[in-house]
Amino acid sequence: MPPPVLVFHPGKQHSPQTALALQQNGRLWKYATSIFYDPDRFPYWLERLPGPLGRRLHAEFTRFEHPEIDPRRVATWGVTEWLERAALRAGMPRLSTRLDLIGNRRFSRGLASDIASDQPFALWGYNGSCAEAFHQARKRGRFCILDRTIGDFRYFRQVMAEQAAAYPQFFSPDDSLVEPGQSDRDDEEYALADRIVVGSDFCRETLIAHSPVPGLAEKTFVLPYCCNNHDFAPTGKPYSVPADEPLRFLFVGRITPRKGIHLLLEAISRFAPQEATLTLVGKMLLPPAAFAPYAERVRYVPSVAPAAVEGIMRDHHVLVLPSFFEGSAITLIEALSSGLGIIQSAQAGNGATADTGIVLPENTAEHLYAAMRQAVDNRDLIDTWRANTREAAKAFAFSQYRDTLAQLLGEWGLG
Numbered sequence: 001m002p003p004p005v006l007v008f009h010p011g012k013q014h015s016p017q018t019a020l021a022l023q024q025n026g027r028l029w030k031y032a033t034s035i036f037y038d039p040d041r042f043p044y045w046l047e048r049l050p051g052p053l054g055r056r057l058h059a060e061f062t063r064f065e066h067p068e069i070d071p072r073r074v075a076t077w078g079v080t081e082w083l084e085r086a087a088l089r090a091g092m093p094r095l096s097t098r099l100d101l102i103g104n105r106r107f108s109r110g111l112a113s114d115i116a117s118d119q120p121f122a123l124w125g126y127n128g129s130c131a132e133a134f135h136q137a138r139k140r141g142r143f144c145i146l147d148r149t150i151g152d153f154r155y156f157r158q159v160m161a162e163q164a165a166a167y168p169q170f171f172s173p174d175d176s177l178v179e180p181g182q183s184d185r186d187d188e189e190y191a192l193a194d195r196i197v198v199g200s201d202f203c204r205e206t207l208i209a210h211s212p213v214p215g216l217a218e219k220t221f222v223l224p225y226c227c228n229n230h231d232f233a234p235t236g237k238p239y240s241v242p243a244d245e246p247l248r249f250l251f252v253g254r255i256t257p258r259k260g261i262h263l264l265l266e267a268i269s270r271f272a273p274q275e276a277t278l279t280l281v282g283k284m285l286l287p288p289a290a291f292a293p294y295a296e297r298v299r300y301v302p303s304v305a306p307a308a309v310e311g312i313m314r315d316h317h318v319l320v321l322p323s324f325f326e327g328s329a330i331t332l333i334e335a336l337s338s339g340l341g342i343i344q345s346a347q348a349g350n351g352a353t354a355d356t357g358i359v360l361p362e363n364t365a366e367h368l369y370a371a372m373r374q375a376v377d378n379r380d381l382i383d384t385w386r387a388n389t390r391e392a393a394k395a396f397a398f399s400q401y402r403d404t405l406a407q408l409l410g411e412w413g414l415g
Helices: 015-024 044-048 051-064 080-089 093-110 112-116 131-139 153-166 182-192 201-210 261-268 288-294 306-314 330-337 365-377 379-396 398-411
Strands: 005-009 028-033 074-076 122-126 144-148 195-198 220-222 247-252 276-281 299-301 318-321 341-344 357-359
Touching: 005 015, 015 028, 015 122, 015 398, 044 051, 112 131, 122 131, 131 144, 131 182, 144 182, 153 182, 153 201, 195 201, 201 220, 247 261, 247 306, 247 330, 247 365, 261 276, 261 288, 261 365, 276 306, 306 330, 318 330, 318 365, 330 341, 330 379, 341 365, 341 379, 357 365, 365 379, 379 398
Parallel strands: 005 028, 005 122, 028 074, 122 144, 144 195, 195 220, 247 276, 247 318, 276 299, 318 341, 341 357
Antiparallel strands: none
């Protein structure tokens, strides 16, 4: 009988989808996390407070609602994740990063009693919170799976240094923030893991190219992420884009140079307003002086609840994501499910194909402008992209993720 799996993540990312996939495959032993919505427990019952505060709390708390996961298999502890999120919302990314490191270490120590037990299980953990748990698990002979959700930070430092030299006005001291010793800790997790899963070929390549840990290529597997089908169900055929209306471009994510926002602002500024519009949705992390020249040219929407993103997407035509560094942006999958064409960098991960958009040959402002110009000038092309999105989105359905995960477990002798 193969062992069940304990999934642990001090935050969220796609860990609920992993836990649910294992649960539906009959393989989930426990899902350990810091935040899991339960309206009868503190702090979630605070959403019952009257007035706007209660409504805001409800909107925030339900970001962590996963009704299909069996609550009897969920273990939660720790408040550091809430403090980390509050620091980021308050515009203190450096403090948020430090709290993240502290919380990850505390969370990993909280698994010690489970790992030391006689219950047979494998561990499935996420980058930044695995080293201590994996050390303990290896002593007990437990199989360890690292879910690496981002590329190798040595690549990140390299590419961001190049962008900072070319576009210094868009960078703040926090944009290249990588804590001292980060790569050493990453290498430790790589070495301890029996298997590593990543979201895209790009992410896998950065690990292999930049880490000295031997054997990475053989034990690193691509498991493409899925869309949260509760929020983004594939749609029918999108409407045609009128030739007499501006093409509506959309960006969703943190508004920061890592996501290529400086390239996008430069590109959109070259279009007349009657040709194209741009909406930015996400946390604004640019220096005010850098964004100011473009503020009148774009529509800015601060961060919204995940359930609201779908409606925004359906009101646009093309998602643009010229990111320099990802694991694989789930925003791209959400765009396909919402009927948007896509213009993206190769580094952004799984999303556009020749049938649904453009993957930039190089991630530069000039190549980005050329791709956007092609979209603006050819509405029939946009209609074709959007008509193909429903079929393309099927490759990233939750059922596909669940089945591929089960296949990998079988290949690893855990099926």
